[in-house]
Structure formats: structure tokens, C-alpha cells
Amino acid sequence: MQPRSVRYVKGVGPSRAEQLARLEVRSVNDVLWYAPRRYxxxxxxxxxxxxxxxxxxxxxxxILAKGLRRLPGGRTIVRVAVGDATGRLECVWFHQPYLE
Structure with missing residues (x-):
């Protein structure tokens, strides 16, 4: 029996199949045996x-504070200040406006 190509799996088109091929995932069987790089x-x-x-x-x-900055060309920067009893951090996401 010929292994079934991932290209024929629902939701996997030519572009995604090409990306998977770079990971040496070409068949449905390859998907089942593919292990992530790390956990x-x-x-x-x-x-x-x-x-x-x-x-x-x-x-x-x-969350202590949050802000969204819009840049030219539709780019965005989201900044979120977070804290707990031991300290404070500022988190920054680029081009992720839905996080606001």
C-alpha cells in the first residue's frame, strides 16, 4: 500500500505540504512519528x-498596565506590565494587536 501524502489531508494545501516536506514529513505515517524538537x-x-x-x-x-502603539504601515507594539509580590516585568509583543 502506497503511503498517503499529507497534501491530501484536509487543511494541508501545497504551501503547507512544502513546509512539512522541509521537516521530512511527507506522508500521514510521517506525521504520526514526527516528534517535536523540545518539550x-x-x-x-x-x-x-x-x-x-x-x-x-x-x-x-x-496585569498592572497595558498599552498599544500603532506604527506606520499598520505595525503595532503591545506593552504589558505585570507584577507579583516579588517583582515586576514588562512584556512586549510586536505585530500582535489582538493581545490588547
Whole structure:
């Protein structure tokens, strides 16, 4: 039996099939055996004071302030200040206006 191409899976067109081929995913069977590069355990919560620069971490905090800045060409910057009992962070997203 010939392996079925991912191109014929609903929602996968030529462009997406090309992207998957770059990951060496060409058949439905390849999809089943494809493993992600890494796993992020987001179940362990940290305080802001525990997080070090460059560390990937999940925090629980309160939103203290937020703002949306529109730039020429329809680009946007969303800034959100968050904090907990141990500190404060400023989060910045580019081109994600729906986050506001």
C-alpha cells in the first residue's frame, strides 16, 4: 500500500505540504512519528523574583498596565506590565494587536 501524502489531508494545501516536506514529513505515517524538537513543562510556576535573564519560565502575575502603539504601515507594539509580590516585568509583543 502506497503511503498517503499529507497534501491530501484536509487543511494541508501545497504551501503547507512544502513546509512539512522541509521537516521530512511527507506522508500521514510521517506525521504520526514526527516528534517535536523540545518539550516545555509549563506546569511549574515561578515568581518573577525567581526568573533569571534568558530563562524560559511560566509565571503567575497580575496585569498592572497595558498599552498599544500603532506604527506606520499598520505595525503595532503591545506593552504589558505585570507584577507579583516579588517583582515586576514588562512584556512586549510586536505585530500582535489582538493581545490588547
Amino acid at each position: 516545555e513543562d509549563r506546569s511549574r510556576l515561578h515568581t518573577i523574583g525567581q526568573v533569571m535573564p534568558g530563562q524560559v519560565a511560566t509565571i503567575r502575575s497580575r
